[in-house]
Amino acid sequence: MAHGDDGCTPALAAAAGHAQAWLDSLSHRPVGPSLHASELAAVFGGPLPPAGMPADEVVNFLANAAGPGLMAMPSGRFFGWVIGGTLPAALASDWLVSAWDQNAGLRYATPATAAIEEAAGQWVLELLGLPSTADVGFVTGATMANFTGMAAARWRLLADAGWDLDRDGLFGAPRIRCFVGRERHDTVDLGLRYLGLGQPAQVPADGQGRLVPAALDAALAAGTGPALVCLQAGNLHSGAFDPFTEAIAVARKHGAWVHVDGAFGLWAAAAPELRHLMRGCEEADSWGTDAHKTLNVPYDCGIAIVRDPSALRAAMGLHASYLVHDAEGPGDPFEKVPELSRRARGVPVWAALKSLGRDGVAAQVGGLASAATAIAEGMAALDGVEVLNDVGYTQVCLAFGDDDTTRAVTARIIEEGRVWMSGSRWRDRDILRVSVSNWHTSDDEVAIAVDAVRSALAAVRNS
Incomplete structure (x- = not known):
């Protein structure tokens, strides 16, 4: 050649x-x-x-x-799970990332991608109202974002208890008591399992899935020792947010580290009309989110944010003679994520934010929530359709009387193919779950979604 x-x-x-x-x-x-x-x-x-x-x-x-x-999945008619589309600038920049073929672990070796990711991280902190001194690491997705934040928590809690985790491992270490809301996402449990922290204690939640602060207080008071509390920004079914101000105050009283799983909900802080949902969340210790959901960048763009950089870098970093460090910089990207070799996954985040600007992000996030409200209102007007959750963000849960009918309607919708909505089970009922996560979803797609449900329900009733 x-x-x-x-x-x-x-x-x-x-x-x-x-x-x-x-x-x-x-x-x-x-x-x-x-x-x-x-x-x-x-x-x-x-x-x-x-x-x-x-x-x-x-x-x-x-x-x-x-x-x-x-x-x-990139269609504005896709409402399954919590999966966003991809903004044009994010998609095109992701192609560039592959063409550039940079291993983004070392600041010295790949200064351009390091600088881009550092800028993206600062923009994320600014948008979400989180501490400007926090560390930001770009990981594969929300699962690893939660894992990374909780790994920093594990290191700090054990260090404060006088245990050298790096030298002695977990065997014989003080047990870290972990607490989650009863309706947390299962990937939080997965991260705790990866970290060897075992099954968490479940704290009761209210009818929308929000953790109950008084119950958290009682659970923490029932024991002693290091504690990790995991809160939630955006319930998988209802879209509800834990009461951060009250729950974090309880955690602080007991000396617990607070991690927030905000896979799709953390972005509510970027929209003025939704910011109240995140009130008090900035007082947590770590946060995890996934930019491919609400921000709409390609996959492989999770974001881990940790208030205490020393804990994050102790948990994730390493030192080796063959690695060349940038003495002038704020540290290497690999010190903030659980890997050395990786693509420059923060570049599409930068491109998305650069293309949207602050006002564009606010409009996009607010638009998703508005579309969910419009879908819920359209569904509620249909005979025989129940909207089961308080629709305040991007999730809508529907039922059609008994479970058999709900399952049949769900299957009919998927078979017809005009839209995609996934079935689930919530509050002891089978449901049809609508997740509005795609920037393409417009009034036209909202109308199609409502009509698709109307058509499917009529077909089931006539069968």
Whole structure:
């Protein structure tokens, strides 16, 4: 192969064409995939061929064969789970990140990406009203953001108890008592399991899933020793926020570290009309969120924020003779995340924020909440539809009488394919859960969503 002829030009051109065709299809294609993974396995699998294929042909084959197995998650008609779309600047900058091929762990080696991520981190702190001196690390997603914040908590709590975690490990260490609301997201428990902290104590929650501060006070008072309290910004079903001011005051009284799981809810602080939901949250010790949800950047953009940089860097960092450090900087990116080699995942966050500005972020977050309110109002006007939660953010929970009917309506909606809404179970009832997370969701998509539910319910009743 001649110098400069690396095969990238035709491959990138093919990828750009297929990517644009995919994006153009989102406004009208059925949301769900038309083929199952088992049906696609034969297309992509089989014995590895002895001879290779030119890069552009690989891209063409990949795009054409994968199409029937793709779900239109970036569509404004996708309301399943809590999955955002991707803003244009974030998508394009993510392509650049792959083309640049930088290992973003060392500030000295990759100064451009380090500076971009540092700026993005400061903008996030500013937007969310969090301490400007906090450390910000870009991790894979909300699960690892929570893990990272709680790892810093583990290190600090044990150090303050006189235990050298780095030298002696966890065996024989003082037990850290962990407390979560009864309706926390299960990934919080997963992070605690990864950290060897065991199963947390569940604190009662109110009818919308908000932790009850008085119950937290009683639970903390029932024992002694280091304590970690995990609060929630955005309940998976109701969208509700824990009462941060009261709960953090209780935790402080007992000397507990407070971590906030704000996978999609932390961004409420960026919208003036929603900021009250986050009141007091800035007094916590660590926070985790996922920029691919409410901010709408590509996957692999979780954000871990820790008030105490020394605890975070002690928990995550290392020192090795072969690593070249930037003596003038604020430390290396790898000291704030649980990995050394990684892509510059903070760059799309910077691009999204740069493209939106403060006012644009506020409008985007507020728009998602407004769309959820409009969907809830439209659904409530339908005969036989119950809206089960207080819709104050981006989540709507629906029921259609008995569980059998709700499951049947959910299945019908998915089968029809105009929208995608996922089923779940909340407050001992089967529900249809609507999560508004995509910047594409407009009044038109809201109307389609309401009509899709109306149509599915009528079909079930007539069957």
